[in-house]
Each structure stands twice: as C-alpha cells, then as structure tokens.
Amino acid sequence: MAVREALAAVGDPERAVAQQAYMKSAIPYRGITSPELRGLLRPLLADPALAPATRSEWDGAVRALWDLPAYREERYAAIALTGHRVARAWQDAQSLSLYHHLVETGAWWDLVDPLAADRVGPILLHHRDAVTPTVRAWAVDRSLWLRRTAILAQLKHGAATDLPLLADVLDANLEDTLHGREFFVRKAVGWALRQHARTDAEWVKAYVDSRASRLSSLSRREALKHL
Numbered sequence: 001m002a003v004r005e006a007l008a009a010v011g012d013p014e015r016a017v018a019q020q021a022y023m024k025s026a027i028p029y030r031g032i033t034s035p036e037l038r039g040l041l042r043p044l045l046a047d048p049a050l051a052p053a054t055r056s057e058w059d060g061a062v063r064a065l066w067d068l069p070a071y072r073e074e075r076y077a078a079i080a081l082t083g084h085r086v087a088r089a090w091q092d093a094q095s096l097s098l099y100h101h102l103v104e105t106g107a108w109w110d111l112v113d114p115l116a117a118d119r120v121g122p123i124l125l126h127h128r129d130a131v132t133p134t135v136r137a138w139a140v141d142r143s144l145w146l147r148r149t150a151i152l153a154q155l156k157h158g159a160a161t162d163l164p165l166l167a168d169v170l171d172a173n174l175e176d177t178l179h180g181r182e183f184f185v186r187k188a189v190g191w192a193l194r195q196h197a198r199t200d201a202e203w204v205k206a207y208v209d210s211r212a213s214r215l216s217s218l219s220r221r222e223a224l225k226h227l
Helices: 002-008 013-023 034-046 055-067 073-082 085-090 093-106 109-126 128-139 144-152 163-171 183-197 201-210 217-223
Strands: none
Touching: 002 034, 002 073, 034 073, 055 073, 055 085, 055 093, 073 093, 073 109, 093 109, 093 128, 093 144, 109 128, 109 144, 128 144, 128 163, 144 163, 144 183, 163 183, 163 201, 183 201, 183 217, 201 217
C-alpha cells in the first residue's frame, strides 16, 4: 500500500521510543511528528489514482491500514483516510459500523477522540433521526470507549447541539454508572460541558448544579473552567 511505503521512508527512531512511551502504546512508532505525517499524507490523499472508487473499497482500505498496523502512524493514516474527500458521500449511518470497529479496537484517546468529534459527530449532526438511537446505545454500552465517543460526539455542534441527547449521554456516565469513575469518562464529561459552555453557559451551570451529587470533581472543574 502506498501509505505504508511512504511511512517507511521517514521517521526518527529516538522520537519513536519517546512517542511509544508517552502514549503507552503496544504498537511501536516510526517517530513521525503530526505535521510531518500530514505533509506526507496530503499528496497521497489528493492523488486521484489512489482514491477509493466505492464505499466498500474505502472501508476495506481503512481496515487494512488499521487492523494490522506495524506502526501506530498507520492508524493515524487510517483516520485521515476516513476523511478522504471522496468519502463525504459515505458519511452516513451506514458508516457507523466502521467507526464502531475503529473505536472498539483503537481503545485509546488519541484514536477515539478524532473519530468521535470529526467523524461520528458530523454524521450525527446531519442524520440525527437515523443516528441518535445509535449514540444513545453507545452511551450505555459496556465499552468505555464507545461511551466516550457518545459523550464527545456533539463536541463541535455549538448552537445545533441536541440538549436532551447531551444531557442523557452525560447522565448515563456520571460517577454512579458503570465507567463513571474512570478518568477518560470523567474527563470527557467535563470536556463536553466545557465546550458547550462556549455556546450556552447558563445551561451548563444549571446542569452542573442539578447533578452536584453525581458529578465528579474533575468533571465539575473542567465544565466550569472558563465560567
């Protein structure tokens, strides 16, 4: 695959060791910085000869990079490929099975967060009736990372945020819930509230006050950080 060949030509072994340690990754790194990776991928994603022709081809190419990575940058490249310009037509409820797979198998914040905010989020925004039931189901799933995805899915929705949905997915993940004491859930709850406070500070204040006994100190601190 062209992406793997391009990745093999660059990297810094010393940086790779530090990256792997910082991310606590079982998968090694090549030692490529984020700007370097974006620059490397840009011409590949722009090349018409490499563009997937069908949804099935796109799905298969993403999974091929993701499922058997020799280096973690291949998973970052897979996320970039999910956002390929030709894939805009496939960003709908049908693609949630792919994103479900990536979230479940990625199971770490550096992979899950961009999938939540930049892939699942826009699909939810543009296909609310079809996708809301799935987001509600993910919010109560046994998987911590699907729950985090549901919490962060409206991170960039601003004034278009579905407030009943936001309240429900947050309520499903407060301290007295299955993963409510997990750092990555508590942090996500606070992050989602902090972000929505930019749009509707009074709603966030009211939510925090009304859930005072169930909201972790971390979530509360994050939610009110800029208020």
